[in-house]
Amino acid sequence: MKVIDQAENPVVKLTNVSKVYGFINAVRNVELTIKEGETVGFLGNNGAGKSTLLKIIALLIKPTNGKIELFGNDVEENQHSFKRDIGTLLSHSFFYEDMTGRENLEFYLKMNRKVNDYTKVIDKAVERYNLKFFIDRPIHELSTGMAKKLELLRVALPNLPRLVLLDEPFSGLDVENKQFIKQIIAERESNTTVIICSHDFDSISLICTKVFYLEKGRIERILEPSEYDYFLKRQN
Amino acid sequence: MSILIDVFRLTKKDILLEFRKRETLFSMGLFSFASVLIFSTLYNLIDISLEAKQAISAACLWFIITFMVMLGLTSVFSREMKKNSIYSLLSLSIKPQVIFLAKLIYLCIILAIIEVITFVLAIIFLRVEIQTNFLLLLMVLTIGSLDLCVAGCIVSFLTVYAKSKTLAIPILFFPLILPSILIATQVTTNIILFEDPMYVINNTLLLLIHAIIILSIALLVTDDFLSQ
Numbered sequence: 001m002k003v004i005d006q007a008e009n010p011v012v013k014l015t016n017v018s019k020v021y022g023f024i025n026a027v028r029n030v031e032l033t034i035k036e037g038e039t040v041g042f043l044g045n046n047g048a049g050k051s052t053l054l055k056i057i058a059l060l061i062k063p064t065n066g067k068i069e070l071f072g073n074d075v076e077e078n079q080h081s082f083k084r085d086i087g088t089l090l091s092h093s094f095f096y097e098d099m100t101g102r103e104n105l106e107f108y109l110k111m112n113r114k115v116n117d118y119t120k121v122i123d124k125a126v127e128r129y130n131l132k133f134f135i136d137r138p139i140h141e142l143s144t145g146m147a148k149k150l151e152l153l154r155v156a157l158p159n160l161p162r163l164v165l166l167d168e169p170f171s172g173l174d175v176e177n178k179q180f181i182k183q184i185i186a187e188r189e190s191n192t193t194v195i196i197c198s199h200d201f202d203s204i205s206l207i208c209t210k211v212f213y214l215e216k217g218r219i220e221r222i223l224e225p226s227e228y229d230y231f232l233k234r235q236n
Numbered sequence: 237m238s239i240l241i242d243v244f245r246l247t248k249k250d251i252l253l254e255f256r257k258r259e260t261l262f263s264m265g266l267f268s269f270a271s272v273l274i275f276s277t278l279y280n281l282i283d284i285s286l287e288a289k290q291a292i293s294a295a296c297l298w299f300i301i302t303f304m305v306m307l308g309l310t311s312v313f314s315r316e317m318k319k320n321s322i323y324s325l326l327s328l329s330i331k332p333q334v335i336f337l338a339k340l341i342y343l344c345i346i347l348a349i350i351e352v353i354t355f356v357l358a359i360i361f362l363r364v365e366i367q368t369n370f371l372l373l374l375m376v377l378t379i380g381s382l383d384l385c386v387a388g389c390i391v392s393f394l395t396v397y398a399k400s401k402t403l404a405i406p407i408l409f410f411p412l413i414l415p416s417i418l419i420a421t422q423v424t425t426n427i428i429l430f431e432d433p434m435y436v437i438n439n440t441l442l443l444l445i446h447a448i449i450i451l452s453i454a455l456l457v458t459d460d461f462l463s464q
Contacts, residue, residue: 060323084329094324096249096315098256110245111328 017066028217041204044214087161097140246338260311276361293362294424380420383447
């Protein structure tokens with residue numbers, strides 16, 4: 001079953017996208033459109049294809065079939081230039097363990113060249129989110145929660161990506177850290193689009209204005225906020 | 237210009253990380269030191285002519301360099317693959333060729349550092365004598381090592397997603413570099429014993445062409461290696 005969500009000025013538009021790993025169809029004929037400024041969720045059980053779909057949108061893996069359009073442009077050519085506008089947080093860390101949080105953030109900011117005064121951007125964010133105590137410590141000395149906070153800062157530093165992709169951002173975090181993630185998402189620029197991938201409907205239903213429910217690599221349903229309660233009851 | 241800056245930044249990051257832990261440098265250095273000592277001890281046990289010793293020394297030198305490159309190869313993507321996160325590099329707004337070049341330069345730098353030490357040890361223990369042709373020897377060592385690094389780097393890229401790298405890297409690496417090692421050994425022997433500059437230059441050019449061909453192929457297909 002194909003589900004098409006019509007939208008104007010899409011930030012993400014996938015047309016008939018599939019990904020096959022050997023004999024496994026991880027993503028099957030997905031068609032979706034996500035508008036600028038939306039916060040949407042990919043919901044599904046383990047192996048439903050959420051993370052693969054997220055990686056395809058993040059341009060980290062190539063789909064077997066289908067067309068990807070980001071910010072209104074086909075991404076077939078010069079994929080790397082689109083990555084400047086995408087912030088991706090996957091379940092495993094992108095940070096180098098022997099570098100400090102500041103060195104890691106500086107490295108990513110320099111490589112993506114969105115800002116000139118990266119030191120100022122980092123200092124401002126560190127001050128704003130009270131991360132002074134561990135920004136200058138090597139990543140391997142930090143707890144999972146602390147490291148994830150810094151990772152989120154990499155993904156969503158002020159004025160940076162137009163598209164933020166978060167894969168299971170709440171897993172393994174305490175209430176305080178979950179709140180921190182929600183705060184960062186809430187304080188983002190109004191034109192920033194956020195896609196959150198999770199199997200936990202409770203977490204994403206509070207943030208997302210729309211949820212794509214995936215099963216066996218397909219989008220089975222698109223849930224609007226008015227349907228959340230019904231879906232939650234049905235799941236329980 | 238921006239490509240060069242990106243290459244510089246990526247290389248700087250790898251070098252910085254290597255100098256913080258010094259794991260690869262230490263293992264390469266230790267291997268080099270141990271190998272030179274073993275060969276040197278062997279020379280003292282057998283009675284052969286100085287010429288034969290020098291010819292064998294040239295082969296020993298390239299044997300040591302080849303295995304040092306092998307040791308270096310394991311660290312090329314180790315930091316990214318530690319947490320299965322090659323995506324940390326792929327998420328950057330850079331061309332895949334930049335990643336290849338940065339990794340290649342990183343490998344060349346750490347190899348050069350250890351080669352200087354090995355070369356000094358070889359002069360002391362293996363009696364590699366350099367008289368008038370030091371520049372020729374330097375040229376062969378530089379181009380030969382570059383050739384090994386380019387071949388090694390492409391193998392590292394090919395095996396970036398391989399589960400058994402320790403098996404895959406030697407299987408792919410040795411057939412690719414075998415002709416280069418043979419040529420480099422013959423050329424080095426020639427420099428030490430016969431000093432025939434034309435022979436040396438012609439064969440060194442072959443090594444350079446080998447390196448350029450592999451580098452060109454690598455730059456053309458890097459994108460597919462990393463994103464498939």
